[in-house]
Amino acid sequence: MSIREKLDISAYLVVGPENTAGRPVVTIINDALEAGFTCVQIRSKVASARELIELTRQASEVIAQAGKSDDVALLVDDRLDVILAARKQGIKVDGIHVGQSDIPVEVCREYLGEDSIVGLSARTYELFEYIQTADVTQVDYFGAGPLHETQTKPDCGLDRDGKMVTRSFADISKLAELSPIPVVVGGGVKLVDIPPLAQTGVHGFFVVTAVSEADNPKLAATDLVKAWKLSKHKETTEKW
Numbered sequence: 001m002s003i004r005e006k007l008d009i010s011a012y013l014v015v016g017p018e019n020t021a022g023r024p025v026v027t028i029i030n031d032a033l034e035a036g037f038t039c040v041q042i043r044s045k046v047a048s049a050r051e052l053i054e055l056t057r058q059a060s061e062v063i064a065q066a067g068k069s070d071d072v073a074l075l076v077d078d079r080l081d082v083i084l085a086a087r088k089q090g091i092k093v094d095g096i097h098v099g100q101s102d103i104p105v106e107v108c109r110e111y112l113g114e115d116s117i118v119g120l121s122a123r124t125y126e127l128f129e130y131i132q133t134a135d136v137t138q139v140d141y142f143g144a145g146p147l148h149e150t151q152t153k154p155d156c157g158l159d160r161d162g163k164m165v166t167r168s169f170a171d172i173s174k175l176a177e178l179s180p181i182p183v184v185v186g187g188g189v190k191l192v193d194i195p196p197l198a199q200t201g202v203h204g205f206f207v208v209t210a211v212s213e214a215d216n217p218k219l220a221a222t223d224l225v226k227a228w229k230l231s232k233h234k235e236t237t238e239k240w
């Protein structure tokens with residue numbers, strides 16, 4: 001089974017060198033892997049292409065060292081060029097995450113191939129209509145949010161009138177119900193948000209700050225994974 005078919009976005013780390021309070025990105029990724037995170041995305045708005053390729057190499061190696069190359073997907077935000085260059089150097093990169101104004105998903109699919117993962121950020125305005133009508137034939141999951149305003153992405157959730165729209169748990173439940181593909185929610189997600197988020201029916205959460213800027217990233221990541229699993233377990237047992 002390809003990693004695309006196995007994709008697990010339940011605990012998804014997004015990280016770049018500008019988010020780690022000076023610590024190496026690869027150390028944060030290692031902590032998250034040990035804690036049970038299931039998906040990793042390299043995202044940097046400041047790193048050069050060469051730096052991104054190197055970060056991707058290190059991330060791929062640390063996933064391999066943990067014996068998780070077939071289970072934990074490694075994606076890069078925005079940079080199709082970086083992924084293609086990394087692959088050319090023999091680095092295992094599993095896919096891309098793009099937003100509404102990035103390279104179109106069809107182009108990503110064409111260049112990356114059928115076994116790769118293509119994630120897409122949902123549009124902010126008229127979100128519910130969009131999620132039901134968007135062409136998702138080339139898309140593996142929607143990224144949605146923000147749950148809360150966040151410094152990591154100040155333009156996140158800006159509506160057409162420039163106003164910030166955060167999503168309530170009721171909105172997110174509706175999103176999970178209407179979306180034809182899995183949804184992962186991020187933007188200001190903290191430990192306290194995990195139990196209600198798990199109950200909405202989305203497939204997972206993504207975080208930058210809650211792990212990569214924590215005093216103890218491994219402990220923070222472990223608590224997030226535990227909270228998600230416990231909430232999901234409770235949901236299953238309560239059904240019976």
Ligand SMILES: Cc1ncc(COP(=O)(O)OP(=O)(O)O)c(N)n1
Pocket residue numbers: 012014041043077078097098099100102119120121142143144153184186206
């Ligand atoms: C999992 C996930 N969801 C959403 C985003 C945001 O992507 P995008 O809209 O392209 O914005 P930037 O991250 O490029 O600023 C994401 N990266 N990951």
Ligand SMILES: Cc1ncsc1CCOP(=O)(O)O
Pocket residue numbers: 014145146150151152153156186187188189206207208209210
């Ligand atoms: C919504 C979003 N998309 C990419 S990064 C990001 C913000 C993540 O927020 P936080 O740093 O609070 O986890």
Ligand SMILES: [Mg+2]
Pocket residue numbers: 077078097098099102
């Ligand atoms: Mg983008």
